[in-house]
Amino acid sequence: MTILLTTLNARYAHASLGLRYLLANMGELQSQTQIHEFVIGARSTDIVEKILAYRQPDQKFIVGFGVYIWNIVEITQVVAVLKRVAPEIVIVLGGPEVSHETNDQEIIRLADYVITGWGDVSFPDLCQQIIKGPQPLMKVHAGLQPPMNEIKLPYALYTDQDIRHRTLYVEASRGCPFKCEFCLSALDKTAWPFDIDAFLAEMESLYQRGARLFKFVDRTFNLNVKTSLKIMQFFLDKLAAAPHDPVFAHFEVVPDHLPDALKEGIQKFPDGTLQFEIGIQSFNPEVQSLISRKQNNDKAAENIRWLCEHSHAHLHVDLIAGLPGETMESFAEGFNKLVALGPHEIQFGILKRLRGTPIIRHTEAFQLAFDPMPPYTILANKDVPFAAMQRLVRFARYWDMVANSGRFANTLPVILSESPFENFMAFSDWVYANTDATHRIALDRLAGLVTTWLVEQRGMNKETVMGLVSSDYAGNAKHKQGNSSTGEQKAPAVAKATPQRQSRHLAA
Numbered sequence: 001m002t003i004l005l006t007t008l009n010a011r012y013a014h015a016s017l018g019l020r021y022l023l024a025n026m027g028e029l030q031s032q033t034q035i036h037e038f039v040i041g042a043r044s045t046d047i048v049e050k051i052l053a054y055r056q057p058d059q060k061f062i063v064g065f066g067v068y069i070w071n072i073v074e075i076t077q078v079v080a081v082l083k084r085v086a087p088e089i090v091i092v093l094g095g096p097e098v099s100h101e102t103n104d105q106e107i108i109r110l111a112d113y114v115i116t117g118w119g120d121v122s123f124p125d126l127c128q129q130i131i132k133g134p135q136p137l138m139k140v141h142a143g144l145q146p147p148m149n150e151i152k153l154p155y156a157l158y159t160d161q162d163i164r165h166r167t168l169y170v171e172a173s174r175g176c177p178f179k180c181e182f183c184l185s186a187l188d189k190t191a192w193p194f195d196i197d198a199f200l201a202e203m204e205s206l207y208q209r210g211a212r213l214f215k216f217v218d219r220t221f222n223l224n225v226k227t228s229l230k231i232m233q234f235f236l237d238k239l240a241a242a243p244h245d246p247v248f249a250h251f252e253v254v255p256d257h258l259p260d261a262l263k264e265g266i267q268k269f270p271d272g273t274l275q276f277e278i279g280i281q282s283f284n285p286e287v288q289s290l291i292s293r294k295q296n297n298d299k300a301a302e303n304i305r306w307l308c309e310h311s312h313a314h315l316h317v318d319l320i321a322g323l324p325g326e327t328m329e330s331f332a333e334g335f336n337k338l339v340a341l342g343p344h345e346i347q348f349g350i351l352k353r354l355r356g357t358p359i360i361r362h363t364e365a366f367q368l369a370f371d372p373m374p375p376y377t378i379l380a381n382k383d384v385p386f387a388a389m390q391r392l393v394r395f396a397r398y399w400d401m402v403a404n405s406g407r408f409a410n411t412l413p414v415i416l417s418e419s420p421f422e423n424f425m426a427f428s429d430w431v432y433a434n435t436d437a438t439h440r441i442a443l444d445r446l447a448g449l450v451t452t453w454l455v456e457q458r459g460m461n462k463e464t465v466m467g468l469v470s471s472d473y474a475g476n477a478k479h480k481q482g483n484s485s486t487g488e489q490k491a492p493a494v495a496k497a498t499p500q501r502q503s504r505h506l507a508a
């Protein structure tokens with residue numbers, strides 16, 4: 001009997017935390033359970049061949065797939081091929097993409113069993129039933145949520161190879177108390193913390209094994225200040241003990257909750273060691289109320305500005321286009337407001353209809369039209385017709401290449417000038433009209449496009465523009481972080497663990 005846990009990660013660098021949780025909680029079945037991760041883009045027949053290599057003669061074989069929005073198409077193909085060549089294999093699905101709307105999915109029709117929601121205890125239970133019988137009658141099983149202290153932590157299952165080469169995902173809590181309707185976490189009743197001391201003991205052991213890059217997947221790191229402080233202190237102690245071998249920690253935070261005690265801790269992190277992902281999503285109060293997002297916009301803006309001016313944290317702030325009630329004008333206003341605050345990156349997302357999320361209650365009133373294929377991106381709504389939404393999609397793509405990449409730090413402020421959204425949209429429309437491409441634009445070509453646009457469309461002096469673009473090439477960036485009034489000179493990014501893109505921003 002063998003149990004294989006598998007999934008397709010978006011990149012090799014993304015080690016699956018979900019699979020490791022399952023393996024850690026397999027109990028007596030752990031010794032006969034293994035993990036094999038694949039990466040999106042692999043041929044489905046190659047994946048099937050590799051999965052079948054784990055099969056033991058004359059033994060039952062259970063394959064558990066972690067299904068997410070980014071891999072459902074590929075996993076559906078893999079499961080279809082597996083069922084053709086080895087129909088006796090027992091296929092169990094789990095993950096957010098198969099946890100809702102289970103009646104109308106092809107992958108669920110093909111599979112033997114599905115566990116919705118939490119799989120930590122339900123997956124091993126289901127495997128026991130499959131092995132020992134009687135065979136489970138139902139195909140779809142609602143996953144049980146055990147008390148948090150009954151879930152075994154999975155961090156020892158990160159291999160030395162994972163520690164050396166991959167992002168280590170960790171979580172001090174699960175769930176979110178907020179109810180933003182586009183988000184799967186809106187379905188959680190609250191946030192549930194793991195025992196903080198047990199969790200930090202695992203972080204200590206990862207650190208001792210060489211881990212330096214920790215990505216927290218907690219939805220709201222700064223919810224419980226006492227816990228946040230304890231976690232920050234853990235990293236500050238490491239930084240103090242080994243300043244030449246620093247850690248890098250990433251947290252998702254809610255923007256309007258930054259008490260003084262947290263600020264004090266945040267200020268102690270040197271350059272290149274701390275990153276915050278901050279969800280703004282929309283600055284429009286009407287939109288926020290429509291999607292049940294409670295956010296104090298003034299406080300949020302004040303906190304982002306404070307972080308820009310008084311901390312060394314790398315700031316990655318999320319906005320979403322296509323939300324019900326958000327017009328092109330109101331989105332532009334929010335975007336310009338955010339640019340003025342000065343975060344290092346603005347993640348310009350386009351609304352997606354995640355299975356199970358309550359956003360669909362607005363479908364009729366706001367004429368929400370979503371792509372039927374994953375990732376179910378919005379195509380049009382009452383206020384933003386299809387063609388305009390396409391312009392926003394391209395804006396997001398070029399924004400990633402030019403702004404978020406950190407490769408045009410000197411030139412970007414000139415492109416954006418006094419009206420960032422309007423100017424970047426003009427640039428985006430022009431690039432598309434002249435290239436017909438939104439992907440695979442090499443850096444040299446992109447630099448040429450930026451130069452030509454500034455000279456020909458904005459009427460700038462060619463030498464001046466070429467000087468700017470060359471200074472970006474030479475890495476001589478001077479990104480202005482916020483409207484800093486402190487005049488404080490920031491030290492260059494030094495952390496070895498700092499990812500490359502963040503290093504470019506911090507050096508800027």
Ligand code: SF4
Pocket residue numbers: 176177178179180183184185186219220254279
């Ligand atoms: S968007 Fe953030 S705050 Fe809102 S429900 Fe999702 S995780 Fe919670």
